[in-house]
Structures are given as structure tokens and as C-alpha cells.
Amino acid sequence: MNLRSLQWKEILLLPAAGWTLTLVIVHQSIIASSSYFLTRLIEAFQSGRDFSPFLLAYLAAMLLPYIPGCASLLTLQLWINQAHRRFSNRLSESTYGFIEKHRDNSLRETIESVYSRNSFIALQDYLTFIYQFVSLILNSTLSMIVLSLLLPGNLIVGYTISILGATTLILLLRRRVYLRSTQAENTFISYSEALSQIWDNSVLGNRYNFDLWKQHRDRLASQYYSRSNRLQLLKQSGNLTLAFLSLIPTVYLILSAIYRHGVESALIAAIIVNLTRVFHILNSLSGLVYQILDFTAMNARVQVLLNAERRFMEPTALPEAPQGQVLVNDSPVHQYESVVKVIRNSASGRFTIRGANGSGKSTLLHVLKKALSSEAILVPSHHGKLQWRTTSANQSTGQRAVSQLLEISSHPEVRYLLLDEWDANLDAANTHAVDEILAQFSENRVVIEIRH
Template sequence: MATVLNVIFNVLVIGWSLSPWFFAAYLCAAAVIAAGILTARGKIVRKSAGAQEAQSAVQNRLFDGWDTLLIGNRYNWSRWKEVFGRTVDKAEKTETQYRFSNNILSLLIMVGSIFPMILVVLWTLADSAGNVGRMTSVIVTLPRQVSNIQYLSVIVEYVTELVGIREKVRNIDHAASAVEKENQYHGTIRWENLRFSSGDVEFRFENVENFLEFLKDCAEEERYGRILITGTNGSGKTTVLMRIKEYFGDRAYLFPNHTRLFFEDSNKKEYSTGQRLRANVEEVLDRMKDPSVRLFLFDEWNANLDEENQKEISEYIDRLAKRGLILEVRNKEV
């Protein structure tokens, strides 16, 4: 505000002491600045939105990485690191382009705005050729004119930056919407309430040690297939899967329920729940070639899926069961 008042005061003094044409020159400069900003506003907004979206993409990828890191699936982690690097590079590039574009637009607007003032100064000097006193007054005020130009340059930069900032503020909600509450897996396991079945065969375990030893033998002997874990609510079905993942580490692959686990294909577009899970399982089938992974854990994978999606995804899981042992928690029969 002080800068604007300073410019107005200087214009009044110069216009009153030298020539009313200076008023006209500064009015033209103000009109050029206003027209330039209005004309460039769309470009500034687009560049700002692009930079903000790129920054939001980095933030989203960080959220993906957090769940991916906690779950500990090596495949998802390696894919996340690669894509995150590309996302950061894109964000840096778009931010640089936005800054460069802003500076160029400010420069062009500034050049256009000072043109009327230069014309008036030159005309006044030429008109004062025979009047030493008036010419001296014009020359004496030149530093003040330069100061005005500098002040106007600052104003133009502030305004163009403000347009971009307003667009970024508008997009904060978009970035914040990427924040999802993390699932917390905790609790006890009530082994007496749990059932483990593979077809018509049922298994019972008294504690986690016996269960993990059984899975270890299955993995080493390559006994594959699907084991369904059932039990009453609160019996610890999800906790069982988390204990398996904790014990086996990279040798177990966990498909958790409701997390931001990173997959390259399903993160490229908007999918329904069924489409996303199908794409994720298919990606693991086609791209994850780690032979050390012998256990695949599915936590309530058929929740909120219609019958058609359940059957189709179950077929994918059957294919996956030829490569490892499937342990799954379902909230309804398939």
C-alpha cells in the first residue's frame, strides 16, 4: 500500500510541476498494467494450477509411500520409488516454468506500461529545448521517474504473484483431500474363535507360534492353494494377517483393506473398488516376479463388491494360488 501511495504522490507532484501530460502518461500506464494483467490472468492461473497440481501429486505420492512403507511389500515399494522420482521431477519442472512465465509476463507488462511515460518525457525535453529552467526541472525529476518505474515494476510483480497465489490457495482443498486416515491394525487374536479351511480340510491352531510354523513349512515345501480364515467379529482375523506379514516380511505379500498401497496401473486413473482390486491383483500376477514371495494375504478383499466382480477377482486369486499360498479373510462367501 505504501508503494502505491508513493507512486500516486510522485505523479501528482510531477504532473503539477511539469506538465499535465504526465497525468495522462501514468493513466495510460495504469491502463496498460490492468489490461496486461487481465489478459495474462488466464495463463497465470493455468500455470499456477499446473504447478499446484504437480505439488499435490508429490504430496499424494508421499501418502501412498507411507502406507506402502508400513505394509512392507517390496514390489510396491520399488514401484513407488520409481514413480515418486518422476513425480518430483515433474513438480520441479512445472514450478520452474510457472516462475519463468510469471517473470516474462511481468516484464512485458512493465515494458508496455513505461512506454507512454518515456514518450512524454522525450516530448517534454524536446518542447523545453529553448527553456533552460523547464528543461532543468525535467532532468531533475528523472530520478523520480525512474523510482516510479521501479515502484510500478514491484506492483506488477506483486499483482501477478497474487493471481498465482490465489489459485494455489483455491487448490489447497484438493491437496488436503488426498489425506486419508491410516488404518491401524492392532488387537489380540482369539484362536478359539478362528477357523482355517482349505476346501473340505480344516485346520486349528492354539497359538501364533504353531500357526507361523505351519505356514513356514507350507512355504518351504511349496504347498500352495487357498486358506480361508473365518471367525466372529473381533476374533483377530486382520491381526492374524498382520502377524504373518510381520513375521515373513518380504516373503509375504499383503493386500490390505482400505489403504493407499501404491500400484502403478490403478493409480493412473479413477477406478471403482472392484476395478481397482482387479487391476492390482492383475499387476501383481503379471509384473511381480520375486520367487521368494510364497504367501499372499487378502484382507476382506470382497467387501463392497458385487457378485460379478467377486467371481472375476476370485479367478485371479486362483491363478495367484498357483504361485503361492493364499490366506484370505472374506466377509461373505464367493
């Protein structure tokens, strides 16, 4: 099974999905039967026959739908939660260990925005849409089947004409809605990333940084609001057109049937009794077609989520050699692979990497992490989001560094410790404390460090 199919399977083919759709079918079937029982009730009443069985059945058809209706909303929430759990677990597992992607800032922004801010809302909206979409289809289809048993056949013709006209409009609008939805969703990701930068740019009070951030935020805001407005305008224009396509043919046929010469009074009564239901169905048809248009937008949002994982499958290779002069324990590095071999053959020791900015020091750590895999822990220079067991928010930078290294030292399976400028922003006391820990660590394991 390819990646795309597997991704959709883990969203749609879940236990709660089956229960939700089953309950929706039961719910809509009971609702549709109410028109049948109401019509038979009126016919029995007019003819003087016993109408009590139809009355009881009609009352039951009005009351019982609440049970499967409420239950389906509960299972829908279970479906949403299961889908999000599967998605979040899958994305974290799929991206694990792709060290060569770590410095791709564009991909980082997309993944963090998708994972932390967009995924639950997008999946919730998408699955709720499917729930409403299936409900509308069943409501319209089952109701028309019931009414076709009760009303003149030409009303079905009108309904069919409405469906064909609506389908034609869908085919004309679908591509444009999809493109505009994708543009709006991608712009929203960039906009939300800009919004997430409020803390440093605003709270620090640096006017220069604040003004630059504001300009960047406002530019992305204008792009997103403009694209979302154009998307909504396109969808609502289509919805208005669909309303006319849905209503006009059937309205004409209903009026023709009522005013036709010699029509039976029982038929007129049946048409009038079910007129509200017919227009409700036609309104549902208009809503259904609008939902189909909206499905394109919903699908585009979910595709943005799934494409984030697919981008990790695109091949990316780490460089084989440094861009400038890089020294390891004062020896020049010509090929990264030679350093990997030296480190692999070392049971203990301390290796210090030095070089100018942009020469390839951090890249060497990434190459080593890729080669050493789970035997190594890489701590980048900016690692505030890494999860630790012992770190407290009340600790200073130095205290956090000490507690993190002690935590790493307590895990014997970690044979290699890769540190990127660990001594940056540390005072003399904490630098000495960290240095002592690293010295002890390197007595029976390996430390590879970039020094500030």
C-alpha cells in the first residue's frame, strides 16, 4: 500500500467511523419514514378507516431519531479523536530520525504549524463535514424514495433535472474551488507562523524588530484575508446559482400537478401535506451540492496536512565534506566519513570541533548523528523545545544544561553525546560545572562538541 492510501486509511477506516455511518443511516431512515406514515394517516382519516396504527408509527418516527442522532454525534467525536491520534502518532514516527531535514527551516515551519496548530481543527472540520455530507445524501435520497411512492412521478423527473443541473455546475466550479482553497490554506500556515512570533518581537520592546515583524504579519494577513474572501465569494456565488437550479424545475411541476384539470382531491391533499418535505429536500439538494463544493476546500486542507509527511520522503543528502576549514581536536577534516570512522572506533574520549561560521561544523554533527543513530544524542545550540524529564521552567540556562547532561549520563545506552556550542550564554561557574560533567562522561563514553 502506497503512502497516500495508508494516510487516508488511518483517517477514514477506523472503528468509530463504521459506528458513526451506521447510526446516521438508522437516523435518516427513521426520519424519511415519517412522511410515509403521515400520508397514510391522512388517507385513512379521510376514508374513515382506523388511522391509529399510522398515528403511532408517525409519532415514533418523530421521536426515535433522537437516539441514533445523539449517539452518532458521540461516535463522531470518537472518530475525530481516533483520527487525530493516528495522524499525530504517524507524523512523529514518520519524521523520526530524518536528521538531514533538521535544518530545513521551511519544512520545520510547515511541520510545526501543521502538527501543533492546524491538524486537529482540519481533521475535525473534515470528518464533521463527511458526517453532514452523508446525512444530507441519505436525507434527500431516502425521502425522495418514500415520496415517489406517494406523489406523482413527474416530481421525480423535476428532482432529476435539478440534480443534473447541479452536477454540471459542480464540475465547472470544482477545480477553481480546489485551487483557491489550497492557496488559502498554504497562506494561512505562513500567517499563523508569523503570528506565533509575537512574544520576542513584541514583549522585548525592540522597535526595529517590532516594526519589521508587524510589516511581515500585515502582509501575510492581507494575503490570507484576500484569498479567503475570494474563496468564499466563489462558493456562495455557486450556492446561489444552485438554489435556482434546484428549485425551479420542481416548483413548476408541483404547480402543474395541482392545477391540472380533474386532479383528485386526495392527491392534492397528499401534495400539500408533503410540500414542506419536498421543499426541504430541494433545499437539502442545494445544501448537498454546496457541501460538494466545500468538500473540495476541506480536502485541500487535509491534503496540506498529509503533504507535510510526504515532503519527508523526498530524498535529501547531507554534504560529504565541509564548506570551509573544520578542525577536530586541531586536525583538519577533509571528508566527514573519516571523522565517522574515528568516532566509531573510539570507546571513550572527547572531540572538540572548531571552525568559522558556515564552515560545516553543525553539519558534521548531523552526519555523525545520522551514522550513530540511536546510540547518540544530539543537542543543538537552540534546543529549548526538546523534552526532558528533569528540566524545570524555574531553572537558569546553566542549571538546565547541568540537569540535562546529568539526565543523559544516567542512560547507559547513550554512547555518544553530540553538543553544538553548549558553552554559549553560560557564565563561568556553569561553564565549569558542565565541563566537569563532560569530562566524567568522556571517561567511558564519547563526547563530540562544538565550542563557542
